[in-house]
Amino acid sequence: SQQGEEDPQALSIQEGENATMNCSYKTSINNLQWYRQNSGRGLVHLILIRSNEREKHSGRLRVTLDTSKKSSSLLITASRAADTASYFCVNAGNNRKLIWGLGTSLAVNP
Amino acid sequence: DTAVSQTPKYLVTQMGNDKSIKCEQNLGHDTMYWYKQDSKKFLKIMFSYNNKELIINETVPNRFSPKSPDKAHLNLHINSLELGDSAVYFCASSQGEGGQPQHFGDGTRLSIL
Numbered sequence: 001s002q003q004g005e006e007d008p009q010a011l012s013i014q015e016g017e018n019a020t021m022n023c024s025y026k027t028s029i030n031n032l033q034w035y036r037q038n039s040g041r042g043l044v045h046l047i048l049i050r051s052n053e054r055e056k057h058s059g060r061l062r063v064t065l066d067t068s069k070k071s072s073s074l075l076i077t078a079s080r081a082a083d084t085a086s087y088f089c090v091n092a093g094n095n096r097k098l099i100w101g102l103g104t105s106l107a108v109n110p
Numbered sequence: 111d112t113a114v115s116q117t118p119k120y121l122v123t124q125m126g127n128d129k130s131i132k133c134e135q136n137l138g139h140d141t142m143y144w145y146k147q148d149s150k151k152f153l154k155i156m157f158s159y160n161n162k163e164l165i166i167n168e169t170v171p172n173r174f175s176p177k178s179p180d181k182a183h184l185n186l187h188i189n190s191l192e193l194g195d196s197a198v199y200f201c202a203s204s205q206g207e208g209g210q211p212q213h214f215g216d217g218t219r220l221s222i223l
Contacts, residue, residue, distance in 0.1 A: 030209045042114070042200055042214030043153075086151060092209025097166070100153040 006089055006101040014109050019076040021104040023089030030092045032065060034074050037086045037103070079108045113137050116201050116215035123191060124223050131186045131218045133201030141207045142184035144176060145200040159184055160207045196222045
């Protein structure tokens with residue numbers, strides 16, 4: 001299978017807790033991107049990490065990349081109810097293709 | 111102002127019909143995409159155009175035909191609709207191809223009766 005895989009598939013936490021989602025991929029990457037999808041909406045780009053980077057921050061988001069393990073993680077700190085959404089990783093390979101994961105469904109309970 | 115807009119938002123039609131979905135972006139991007147998202151939220155790329163040239167054409171039935179009249183528009187025409195075509199179709203755009211961040215429309219929910 002060419003597609004990436006996120007785990008867990010579903011995650012339920014309380015407001016204020018941290019949420020960690022993982023993504024594994026199979027083919028080489030140029031960069032890896034994380035997106036959020038709220039119910040009934042399109043995907044929104046969150047953060048991009050290049051293949052030569054190991055960690056990146058954006059506000060409450062922290063992304064790591066381990067190319068030796070072909071994996072990435074997205075950490076959302078101090079979660080809010082508004083963070084409830086599905087989160088997708090996408091492997092931007094070197095062949096014009098974007099290989100999407102199946103997503104992690106995050107529920108943040110007030 | 112909506113950056114990537116798709117119309118219609120909902121499309122309910124019968125098997126065998128032909129329908130079109132329109133997409134427009136006002137971001138000045140040169141690359142546009144069509145995706146299909148199934149009920150399990152799996153997102154599969156269908157087509158990609160860069161400067162009106164087709165650059166990605168995944169294994170999609172030839173009943174699906176994209177058309178890009180200019181860089182700001184990418185429409186999707188579907189002939190002889192089948193039950194399995196029921197899904198949400200997303201249009202997206204990016205500046206450049208091959209891994210630039212994409213901006214998505216809010217999707218067209220297609221339901222085949």
